[in-house]
Amino acid sequence: MSSTNLPNVCIIGAGPSGITTAKRLKDYGIPYDCFEASDEVGGNWYYKNPNGMSACYQSLHIDTSKWRLAFEDFPVPAEWPDFPHHSQLFQYFKDYVDHFGLRETITFNTSVEHAERDADGLWTVTLSNGEARTYDALIVCNGHHWDPRTPDYPGEFDGTLIHSHAYNDPFDPIDMRGKNVVVVGMGNSGLDIASELSQRFLAKTLTVSARRGVWVLPKYLRGTAGDKMSMPAWIPRPISLALKRRFLNKNLGSMEGYGLPKPDHLPFEAHPSASGEFLGKAGSGDIAFKPAIAALEGKQVRFTDGSTLDVDVIVCATGYHISFPFFSDPNLLPDSENRFPLFKRMMKPDIDNLFFMGLAQPMPTLVNFAEQQSKLVAAYLAGKYLPPAPSEMGAVLAADEEYYLKPYYKSPRHTIQCEFDPYVRNLKKEIVNGGKRAQATGNALPVPALAMQNA
Numbered sequence: 001m002s003s004t005n006l007p008n009v010c011i012i013g014a015g016p017s018g019i020t021t022a023k024r025l026k027d028y029g030i031p032y033d034c035f036e037a038s039d040e041v042g043g044n045w046y047y048k049n050p051n052g053m054s055a056c057y058q059s060l061h062i063d064t065s066k067w068r069l070a071f072e073d074f075p076v077p078a079e080w081p082d083f084p085h086h087s088q089l090f091q092y093f094k095d096y097v098d099h100f101g102l103r104e105t106i107t108f109n110t111s112v113e114h115a116e117r118d119a120d121g122l123w124t125v126t127l128s129n130g131e132a133r134t135y136d137a138l139i140v141c142n143g144h145h146w147d148p149r150t151p152d153y154p155g156e157f158d159g160t161l162i163h164s165h166a167y168n169d170p171f172d173p174i175d176m177r178g179k180n181v182v183v184v185g186m187g188n189s190g191l192d193i194a195s196e197l198s199q200r201f202l203a204k205t206l207t208v209s210a211r212r213g214v215w216v217l218p219k220y221l222r223g224t225a226g227d228k229m230s231m232p233a234w235i236p237r238p239i240s241l242a243l244k245r246r247f248l249n250k251n252l253g254s255m256e257g258y259g260l261p262k263p264d265h266l267p268f269e270a271h272p273s274a275s276g277e278f279l280g281k282a283g284s285g286d287i288a289f290k291p292a293i294a295a296l297e298g299k300q301v302r303f304t305d306g307s308t309l310d311v312d313v314i315v316c317a318t319g320y321h322i323s324f325p326f327f328s329d330p331n332l333l334p335d336s337e338n339r340f341p342l343f344k345r346m347m348k349p350d351i352d353n354l355f356f357m358g359l360a361q362p363m364p365t366l367v368n369f370a371e372q373q374s375k376l377v378a379a380y381l382a383g384k385y386l387p388p389a390p391s392e393m394g395a396v397l398a399a400d401e402e403y404y405l406k407p408y409y410k411s412p413r414h415t416i417q418c419e420f421d422p423y424v425r426n427l428k429k430e431i432v433n434g435g436k437r438a439q440a441t442g443n444a445l446p447v448p449a450l451a452m453q454n455a
Contacts, residue, residue: 007136015043017358018141053146071275111242137353147323155296164317179312190317213261218296218418226363338412349393385434
């Protein structure tokens with residue numbers, strides 16, 4: 001089947017999800033345009049990205065080891081450390097694009113301002129240069145770590161309050177030396193930033209404020225990158241969880257032993273927070289702890305336990321909204337609790353030509369998560385995969401949500417949790433089953449090529 005008979009596709013974004021999706025479409029001969037608001041690929045891993053959407057800070061190292069993060073068809077350099085610096089990932093993504101000849105298919109410095117589906121099911125995409133184009137299918141790869149969720153505290157603060165998204169280093173955007181700093185949140189960014197600023201020659205005092213205690217997992221266990229250790233697939237999930245918790249209890253101990261507040265949940269009931277430094281800093285007294293912020297009172301911050309501190313800077317490492325600013329249809333936006341259920345974390349059952357890539361918090365790896373998803377999407381657009389009927393898609397979606405979200409306490413942070421290994425095993429089975437369904441229809445294209453080829 002020639003590419004002229006295949007649907008014409010628009011990809012929004014050239015971060016890791018966008019470029020691996022583009023590569024797979026190219027492999028299948030599916031015509032596409034990829035639009036990137038920045039001047040380079042890499043998305044979140046492009047430090048000081050001029051599009052303002054990168055959450056990188058200067059010292060950031062990825063929490064996934066090199067053994068788990070690589071695209072399967074493009075190995076990472078052998079000389080990489082176990083946990084690479086963001087600059088290494090950025091170069092890796094640029095090398096990937098150049099190796100597979102994708103760069104000429106990406107339109108840089110051009111954002112998608114609006115995307116709307118017409119009565120015929122075609123997508124009208126309006127670009128930042130004012131141009132409107134029509135596509136048969138739309139693939140959203142705009143990421144979910146760029147729209148900061150900043151708490152709205154009562155009162156007024158005389159100091160400086162920023163979200164971790166704006167944090168670059170201890171001197172930018174504000175010089176933290178000699179300051180009393182509060183870091184809000186104990187996710188990965190909060191742990192990293194608190195560990196960095198708690199060095200005695202930087203912040204005068206460093207306090208971490210959190211609504212609840214968390215389990216801080218080390219990056220290494222017995223001299224090995226922790227995410228290299230995985231339970232065999234044949235072990236039932238409850239037993240696997242129990243074994244992992246027993247291992248942690250034996251080798252890590254209680255959080256209170258390091259001076260941290262006691263978690264109100266078991267290990268792996270929250271998205272893991274991992275750090276190679278934080279526990280030592282806390283145990284050394286360089287990091288103090290307070291509960292949630294109750295109010296801002298000029299130069300002071302009041303906490304929910306009634307205590308107050310003199311504070312100069314608050315850094316809110318409080319997560320992100322899932323946002324699609326180019327959509328105006330409420331059906332295409334998350335609800336007020338940040339929930340956005342999708343079939344196989346990709347498709348809305350009632351829309352046959354819209355896909356969301358990399359929209360998950362998979363453990364342990366996100367970088368090649370969309371690479372696995374792209375196998376289904378490309379096969380689908382080429383007529384080699386067909387999903388079940390919409391009603392069955394809805395039932396599968398509900399079952400998947402129950403499976404992946406059940407272990408976690410309810411929070412906007414946990415609405416897109418996903419375990420990488422069982423997800424990929426299930427996805428492979430679904431692609432095989434969908435291939436059989438497609439064959440039964442004579443491999444008819446689910447999304448016909450109706451849009452004019454864009455010049």
